[in-house]
Amino acid sequence: MLAEAGRGHSERCLGRDVLVIQDTTVLRSQGGGGDYLHAALALDEQDGAILGLAGGCFLRRQSGRKAERRILPIEEKESFRWLEAADQAASTCSGARRITIICDREGDIYEAFALRPERADLLVRSAQDRSLGDGGRLFAALDALPEMGRADLDLPAKPGCPARLARLAIRFATMKLARPQRGFRAGLPETLAVQLVDVREVDPLPGRPEIHWRLLTTRPVENVLHAWKIVDLYRRRWAIEQLFRTLKTKGFDVEGLRIENPEPRDKLVIAALVAAVTIQQLVHAREGGPGPLRPATDALDPEDLPLLEAYCAKLEGKTERQKNPHPKGSLAYASWVCARLGGWTGYYGKPGPIVMLEGWLEIQTAKRAINLIGLKLNV
Secondary structure: HHHHHHHHHHHHHOOOOEEEEEEEEEEEEEEEEEEEEEEEEEEEEOOOOOOEEEEEEEEOOOOOOOOHHHOHHHOOOOOHHHHHHHHHHHHOOOOOOOEEEEOOHHHHHOOOOOOOOOEEEEEEEEEOOOOOOOOOHHHHHHHOOOOOEEEEEEEOOOOEOOEOOOOOEEEEEEEEOOOOOOOOOOOOOOOEEEEEEEEOOOOOOOOOOOOOEEEEEEOOOOOHHHHHHHHHHHHHHHHHHHHHHHHHHOOOOOHHHHOOOOHHHHHHHHHHHHHHHHHHHHHHHOHHHHHOOOOOHOOOOHHHHHHHHHHHHHHHOOOOHHHHOOOOOOOHHHHHHHHHHHOOOOOOOOOHHHHHHHHHHHHHHHHHHHHHHHHHOOO
């Protein structure tokens, strides 16, 4: 099912600069273990448009293995999923002009850099104070770098934290990471040269989490503009956080599944994941731009277009704000219809993923009814 979803968006990657965001989310927690889903989501680097799924896998985690993880070869570790998903993404997005694979701290793995797919770059948030090729330590070396610039960053609101403006300072350099002493695959280089970008908050507010990202990347960082570009790319990780939010309690509620047999449960989770990608595509397209309008067939079937137009004719009102402002056949046009079906009036706020999900479900219900009527007529 994941392979079929990947084939569906391969053509959308052709000639583009593509970002592949990886992350893992818990499906069912059981003590120190449980069931997890690892997914890779492809985005257009230029405008952030969601292109589709680029890979993924399920993980059955057992408790009690933490002590032995340092000595196991990478192929026997849970963290091998980060390398597998990178290879899947490189294959799925092979027609892209450039691929950048972005991971949070769990993806800070020496082998991920040493064995990265050909023609793919990595961008990872550092989790470990690694040894350097010159005998020093990574975090101390970053702290010693001179500040190269400052910029303001708008931070969205989070539970318990209102939106705010943060002042950030940036540092960057090229450094050589030393190979780990244990558990590595034979034949890996003793050192790897990577670009380091360190961005940290200046005068953080008391009682608020301080922003401090140490970013490792294989993309070139030759000046301060390149460094800020790396920071901007890392922030695109929010797309997969929103995808998981739609997949889980606030949307499809896959944690609530009571199917004990893993095979049918996994198939249902993947079906929900594919649908959640569609919802996020609709959310991203709700305002049109900033780039060229994407076609509705990025997220919907061609046979859905007449149904969208029929719904649009019923939903549009007399005022300009009650009319669909987007051209027929565009994803933005489909997004407007789904949002209105989901309860958005067109006047207040922006329709979010839950509203879009309700509208999309209405479309699916109508499609099933039409197919059922057609089947009865044929009989």
